Amino acid sequence: MKISIWGRELSAWVAGAALARAGNHIAFCSLGEQALADDLIVQSEPGLKELLLSQYNAGRIQFLEHDSFCSDCYENEVHWLAYGAGEYDQAVYLVQKLARTHTGQLLLINQSYFNLGATESLASYLDSKCGQFIACLPSTLSEGSALNDFLSPASFIAGCDQSQAFSHIRALLRPFMNNIKELQLMSAREAEFTKFAINGMLALRLGYINEMANLADSINVDIERVRDAMISDYRIGPHHLSPGCGFGGSVFSIYIRGLIEAFQHRQLPSILNTLIDENERQKELPFRKLWQHFACDVRGKTFTIWGASFKPLTANISNAPALKIIDALLAQGCSVRVHDPAALENLKSYYDCNKRGKVESLELCVDMYEALNNSSGLILATEWKQYFSPDYKELRKRMVVPLIIDGRNIYDREYLQDTGFIYYGVGR
C-alpha cells in the first residue's frame, strides 16, 4: 500500500519503519531527510535508525516535508496521523483537504495525542458513503522498545465506527499479527478511552510508589528493596514502579488532565486530582531534601542540577521536575548551575520567555562537571545514562559540599556514603 505519515511523534517513525519493512511505500509528509541524521528519537530508539536507513535505501521511504504541496502526499490511500498534542488544527486541515480532494478508498489511522472524542470529530469531516474512513489505533509503544512493540505486539486495539473499514485495517496490520489471534475491534471512542485509561493507570502506579517512598523515608525503610519484593508478585509486575521526583512531559499530562476534565465536566471527584497535586509536590522533593539538610539556610549557595528534560533521551522540558526545582532555588536566593545533554536550549528559551525572577543566577553548563563548580549540592533530576557512573573524584574536587540528592535512585547509596558523600535518595 501507499501510506502517508503525518506528524513527528515517535509513532510516526516507528510505524513508518515497520510498515516499510512489510513492503508498503511510505511518505513522511511532516519530516525532512535531515531528521534521519539528527532527530533525537531516531538516534535513541534501539534498531530504529538502522531499519529506517535500510528501507530508505530500498526506496520504500520518501521524505516530503518540504514538498508537502506535492500531490503524492494526498493521493495515497492510507494516511497515518501521528500528531502531537498541540497539532489538532493541522489534523483538521488535513482531513478536510483529504475529504475534499481524495477519490476512491481512503483510510485514516489516528495515532495522535489528542483529546477524547478527537477521532469522532475528525470522522465528521469524512464521507463514509464514499469509502472514507478513520480509525483510532492508540499507540501502545514504550520508549526504548518501541520498534519491537510495533513489530510483534501483544495486542492491537483498533477503534472505528464503520465496520466496512475493518477489513482494510486488518489487511494493513496483518504483517504484525503473528503473535495475536485477532485485532481487538471497538468503537473509536472506546479505543481512545482505552488509551486514556491505560495512562491513568500507569500514572497511578507512579504516584502510588512515590507515596510509598515518602512514607518509607519517614519510617526508615529502603523503598528500593520493598519495590523489588513487590514486583516479584505477578499481579503487580515491574512497570512504572520506580520511585522518583515526579513525572512530567506533555503526553502524560494530556492524558491525565483529559481524564480529570472528563470527571470535572460531570462534577465527579477523581483520585487523579490528588495524583496530579501530589505529583507536583513530588517534583519539589529534591528541593525539600536540600532545604532540610541545610536547615532552611540556603540563601547565597550554589547548587547543581543534572538533567532538565522530563525524561532521558528527549530535549522536551514540559512539566519537567527540574523546572520546579530551579524556580524554588532561585526564589530562595540560590545560584543554580544546570547540565543536560539535550535540553539546555529549551531551558534557555523557557527562562528568557517567562522572565522568571533572577535569571542571572541561573547558569546553563554544557559540561556536566563544570556545572559542579562551587556547588553545595548536586540534584539528579533526570536519569540520562551518562550520569550513572560519573567520575566521583572530580565531583569531590569541584563541590564545596559533597552532597548528592538522587531524584531517580540511580546511585548506590552505600558506595557513595563510603566514599564520603552525603546521600539522599527517594524513599531510602
Add this chain to the structure above:
Amino acid sequence: MRALTESVAWNNLQQHACAAKQQHLAALFAQDPQRFKRFSFQQGSLLLDLSKQRISIETVELLLQLAAQQELPARIEALFRGDIVNCSEQRPALHTALREPEGTVVRVDGKNIVPDIQRNLVRMKVLVDAIHSQQWRGYAGDAIDTIVCIGVGGSDLGPVMTCRALAEFAPEPAAHLKMHFVSSMDGSQLARELQKLIPERTLFIVASKSFSTIDTMANASTARAWLEKYTDAPVEVLLERHFIGISATAARMTEWGIHPEHQLEMWSWVGGRFSMWSAIGLPVALHIGYQGFLRLLEGAHQMDLHFRHSRLEQNLPVLLALTEIWNINFLGIHAHAILPYDGRLQHLPAYLEQLQMESNGKSTTRHNQSVSYRTCPVLWGEIGPNAQHAFYQLLHQGTEDVMCDFVVSARRYSHRKNDELRHQHHLAQANLLAQSRLLAFGDHALPPDAHTPAYKRYAGNQPSTTILLDQLTPETFGQLIALYEHKVFVQAMVWDINPFDQWGVEQGKVMATQLMPVLTDSSVALDAELDSSTANLVRAIRHEQKQENI
C-alpha cells in the same frame, strides 16, 4: 464652658423635635414629592438614602448648625492633619494616612509618615508575592498553602469581614490558599483548626498592636507548641518559617521570636479598630491580592477626600452622623440594627458593633466631664433576610424604636444572564425594599381595611438609612467602611467625646490577671475582700476540678 445640652443649637433641635416627633414618615413623604431627591446623596458609586429618616429640611438645617457650633470642619481638618485627637492617650488617629497615595505628606511630630507607610506596603507585597508564588517555604521545604490569622478585636474583625466580603476577587495565585481566622481566648477555634492542618504547610500571622493581648498571645503560644510537638526541627527555624508578626511594638515581636524580616509594622497613631488599612490587612492582601488591597485603600481614600473637602450639607459621613444624632438625642431611639442584604457582608454587623460601640460607648467628655446626654446606642445586626426570620418582629410590632441601616448592591451576578443566582439577588433586593417601606410607612403602605385586628397592624415610623452600592467591589467596600469610620468620628465630635480610646476594656483585663492564680492553683487562698458571688463561683469551679482529679 457651656454644656452641650444648654447650647443654642441643641435647644433649637429640642424644640423642633417636640413637633417633629408627632410627624409620621408617611406624612413627610406625602408632603414632599421631592423627598428622595432632597435627602439622598451620592459619592462615587455609593448612594446614601436618608429620605426614610424622620427628618425635614428644617431638621437638617438645625443639625448642621449643631455641627458648626461644635466646630466640626476644624475638627475634621485636625483629624487629617495629624493633631492629637486622641487626648487621653496623647496621639493622633491617622487611619486616613494609611490610604494616602505615594507622594503626599502627613506629619507626625514633624516627620512625614507617608514614606514609612509606603515602605511597609512594599514589605507586605514581598510577603504576599512569596506566598502567592508558592515560594514561601515551611521548615520542611513545602510551599505554604494554609494561613491561620491569629488576632482579636481590631486585628480580627476587619480582616475577617473584608476577606469574606471580597472573596470573589481572589486572584488565581491566591486560589491555593486556605485562610482561617482564630480569635477566641479559650482556644476552641484554634484547637478545631489545628486538628485538620498540616504543620509543614501552615503559616501563622500573629496580629496584635501591643503584641501582648492575652487572647492572641495565648493562641500564638498554642500554635507554636503544636509545631514543636510535631517536629524536631529547631524552634528558631519553626518561628522563622511559620510565623509573621504584625505589631506596633517590634521589640515584643522580636522577644517572642518573630524573625525581623517577617515583622510588619503598624504605628501607635493607628487605632486597633481603624487598622485594617495597615499591615493588619495582610490577610486581606493574601486573600484578594495585593492589587485588590490597594483598590480597597483607594476606595477608602476617595471617601476621605470627600469627607475632608465637601461642604457639610453635601458630606455623606456628616449627614449620616447627624441624622443618627437626631434619632438618638432628640427622638429618643437607642437601638440601631445593621442589615446587609448580601451574604458577603455577613461580618459587617460585628465589625460595626466594635467600630461604633468601642469608639463612642463613652460617657465622659474630652474635658473629663460626665455627659448629660445619650451617646452610642446599642448596635447589633445580621444578614437582613435571615434577620427577617429572627428579630424583625420586634422592629415591626415591638415597643422599641429602632433605627436601621439597610445595605445592598444594585448589581450582582451581572455577567450571568437569567441565572438563578441573579434571581436570588433580585429577591433579596425586593425584600430589602419591602422591609424598609413597611418599617417607614406601616399600615399606610397597605390598602386601608377597617376590620384589620390590632395584632395585624403595623405602626411604621421606624426610620432607616439605605446604602446602595453600585456593585460590591474592593473600591466600593473601602468607601463603605470609610463612610462608617467618619460617621463615628463626627458623632464623637458633636458629643465631645474621644472615639479613639477604650479605657472601659482595660480594667477587666487587670482583674482577670489577678484572678488567674486562684483558678490555676487550688492552694491559693481566696481574697477575703472578694464579693460573695465571685468567691462562690471560684469555689464551685475548684470543687468540680477536684472531682475531675480524683
